Amino acid sequence: MVFQEGFFCEQSTMKASGSRTSTYRSTTIGQLISAYLEKKSDLEDHTVHLLFSANRWERVPLMKKKLEEGITLVVDRYAFSGAAFTSAKPGFSLDWCMKPDVGLPKPDLVMFLQLSPAEAALRGQFGEERYETSAFQRAVQQQFEELRKDSTVNWQVIDASQSVDDVHKSISSHSLHTVSAAQSLPLGELWK
Numbered sequence: 001m002v003f004q005e006g007f008f009c010e011q012s013t014m015k016a017s018g019s020r021t022s023t024y025r026s027t028t029i030g031q032l033i034s035a036y037l038e039k040k041s042d043l044e045d046h047t048v049h050l051l052f053s054a055n056r057w058e059r060v061p062l063m064k065k066k067l068e069e070g071i072t073l074v075v076d077r078y079a080f081s082g083a084a085f086t087s088a089k090p091g092f093s094l095d096w097c098m099k100p101d102v103g104l105p106k107p108d109l110v111m112f113l114q115l116s117p118a119e120a121a122l123r124g125q126f127g128e129e130r131y132e133t134s135a136f137q138r139a140v141q142q143q144f145e146e147l148r149k150d151s152t153v154n155w156q157v158i159d160a161s162q163s164v165d166d167v168h169k170s171i172s173s174h175s176l177h178t179v180s181a182a183q184s185l186p187l188g189e190l191w192k
């Protein structure tokens with residue numbers, strides 16, 4: 001499996017109305033999360049963290065089925081975003097934030113699309129949703145740096161300040177290499 005984590009990931013799409021349409025937002029749990037991110041509702045911080053995790057777990061049977069069929073999964077944001085974003089909030093430890101996602105299918109590659117919060121703030125639609133402030137993004141980036149110290153996960157940092165074409169080339173190259181190497185490997189369990 002190949003995963004992307006970062007401040008800018010290529011899988012999200014925008015509706016004509018401008019609201020976000022990532023597929024995870026389509027389930028009942030995803031709709032609760034989406035309303036929270038769009039600031040249409042408020043949720044207690046532990047609760048939203050657990051909802052994000054539940055939203056991943058509800059997709060595990062489908063993910064495993066696809067993987068068994070030999071399909072490569074590219075996931076725009078995963079448990080690493082879950083741990084980084086919630087642990088950037090006051091009173092949350094990284095350890096607590098990782099716990100609900102222990103045992104999820106483990107990615108063969110995690111690509112972190114690195115962009116400074118200042119540059120991210122200049123890009124389209126930044127600032128509309130919850131968490132989209134430069135101060136909070138800096139705190140999240142620090143938590144990602146902690147997560148990247150885990151050498152059992154194959155992290156690759158992509159410079160997202162490059163052109164779209166160069167970001168694409170870099171992602172393709174890491175992905176193709178990993179897909180070929182992962183073919184003979186069993187599916188692992190995250191953070192176990």
Ligand SMILES: Nc1ncnc2c1ncn2[C@@H]1O[C@H](COP(=O)(O)OP(=O)(O)OP(=O)(O)O)[C@@H](O)[C@H]1O
Pocket residue numbers: 006007008009010011012123124125160161162163164167
């Ligand atoms: N390499 C790039 N150079 C310039 N602009 C870019 C680049 N990549 C993305 N953008 C622009 O930045 C904005 C946000 O990008 P994108 O939609 O890929 O991020 P996102 O997936 O929404 O991020 P997040 O997962 O944090 O919501 C879009 O307007 C997009 O066109």
Ligand SMILES: Cc1cn([C@H]2C[C@H](O)[C@@H](COP(=O)(O)O)O2)c(=O)[nH]c1=O
Pocket residue numbers: 012020022037052053076077078079081082083085086130131132
């Ligand atoms: C998976 C996940 C994400 N988040 C945060 C990160 C972003 O601010 C949004 C998702 O935005 P996207 O445009 O749909 O990628 O939610 C989080 O706090 N916890 C998570 O588990």
